[in-house]
Amino acid sequence: MNTATLNSHRLWAYLQLLRPANIITAWADIMAGFAASGYFVEANLTPLLWLILATTGLYGGGIVFNDVFDAELDSKERPERPIPSGKASHTGATLLGSLFLIVGVVAAAQVSWLSATLAIAIAMAALLYDAIAKHHHILGPINMGICRGGNLLLGVSVVPAALENYWFLALIPIVYIAAITTLSRGEVHGAKHSTGIIAVLLIVAVLVGLFGLGWLTDYQVITALPFLILLGIRVLLPFIKAVRQPTSEQIRIAVKAGVLSLIILDTTVAAGFAGLPYSLLVLSLLPISMILAKVFAVT
Numbered sequence: 001m002n003t004a005t006l007n008s009h010r011l012w013a014y015l016q017l018l019r020p021a022n023i024i025t026a027w028a029d030i031m032a033g034f035a036a037s038g039y040f041v042e043a044n045l046t047p048l049l050w051l052i053l054a055t056t057g058l059y060g061g062g063i064v065f066n067d068v069f070d071a072e073l074d075s076k077e078r079p080e081r082p083i084p085s086g087k088a089s090h091t092g093a094t095l096l097g098s099l100f101l102i103v104g105v106v107a108a109a110q111v112s113w114l115s116a117t118l119a120i121a122i123a124m125a126a127l128l129y130d131a132i133a134k135h136h137h138i139l140g141p142i143n144m145g146i147c148r149g150g151n152l153l154l155g156v157s158v159v160p161a162a163l164e165n166y167w168f169l170a171l172i173p174i175v176y177i178a179a180i181t182t183l184s185r186g187e188v189h190g191a192k193h194s195t196g197i198i199a200v201l202l203i204v205a206v207l208v209g210l211f212g213l214g215w216l217t218d219y220q221v222i223t224a225l226p227f228l229i230l231l232g233i234r235v236l237l238p239f240i241k242a243v244r245q246p247t248s249e250q251i252r253i254a255v256k257a258g259v260l261s262l263i264i265l266d267t268t269v270a271a272g273f274a275g276l277p278y279s280l281l282v283l284s285l286l287p288i289s290m291i292l293a294k295v296f297a298v299t
Helices: 001-016 019-038 045-069 071-077 090-109 113-131 139-156 160-165 167-184 191-213 223-242 248-260 262-274 275-282 285-295
Strands: none
Touching: 001 019, 001 045, 001 090, 001 139, 019 045, 019 139, 019 160, 019 167, 019 262, 019 275, 019 285, 045 071, 045 090, 045 113, 045 139, 090 113, 113 139, 139 160, 139 167, 139 262, 160 167, 167 191, 167 223, 167 248, 167 262, 191 223, 191 248, 191 262, 223 248, 223 275, 248 262, 248 285, 262 275, 262 285, 275 285
C-alpha cells in the first residue's frame, strides 16, 4: 500500500470517529436556540455561524473522546471501530478530540463570554459522560441529555436576556436524549422489555412538552404542529417496535432514527418561534444528515 493510499485510509478513519451525521444534528440545536432567542430577525448572521462552528467543535470533540475512552471495550464488542482496528491511533484520536473541543470554546467566545462559558460547561459535561457517566444507568442518560440541552441553550445565548427567559427549553432535549441513551444500552446484547417502555414514555413526554410550548405567547403551536406529528411518527414507531422486539438490531434502528430525528425536534422548536421559512431551513439539514448516516456510523 503506497503512502497516499495509507494516508487516505487514516483520514477516513478519523472522519469515522467524528460521526459527521451526528454533528449535523448539533447544528440544528443551535439553529433552534437561535430562533428562540429572537435574534434571527437581525440581518447579521455572523453569531449563528460562530455558534455552528462552536457546536461542531464541541460535539465532534466529545464524540471522538467517546471512542478514546471506549477503546478497550470496543476491542471486544466493536473491533471494527477505528481505534481498536488500528486504523486510527489512540494518541491521534486524543489530539483530534482535544483540538475540536478547543475550537468549540474559542468559536463560542467570538459571540460572548456567556457563550464561551456555556461551551466550556458543555465540553466538561461531554468528557464526564465519556469517561464516567455513561457507565451509570441513571446518571448516563441525564448527563448526555445535559450536553444536548446545553447545546440548545448555546444557540439561545446570542441574546443573554433570552437565556434567562427560555432556560427551560433545555429540558426537552434532556428528556429526549435520555430516552435514546436509555434504549441504546441494548445495542450490543439487546434490551430488557422494561427499558424499552421507559424510553417510549420519555419520548411521549417530549411530544407533550413540545405541544405545551403553545402556552408561550411568542410560540405558534399551529405552525409547529406538522413537524411535531412528523417527529412522533419518525421516532415512536421504531421505538415501539424495539419494545416488541428488543433485539440489538431493532434497537440500533430505533436509536439511529432517534438521533437523526433530533433535527425534526429542533425544527419543531424553530417553527413555533421563527415561522415556517426558517424552520424549513432547519429541516433541510435532515436529508444531509441521513445521507452522511449511510456512509458513517451514527452509534
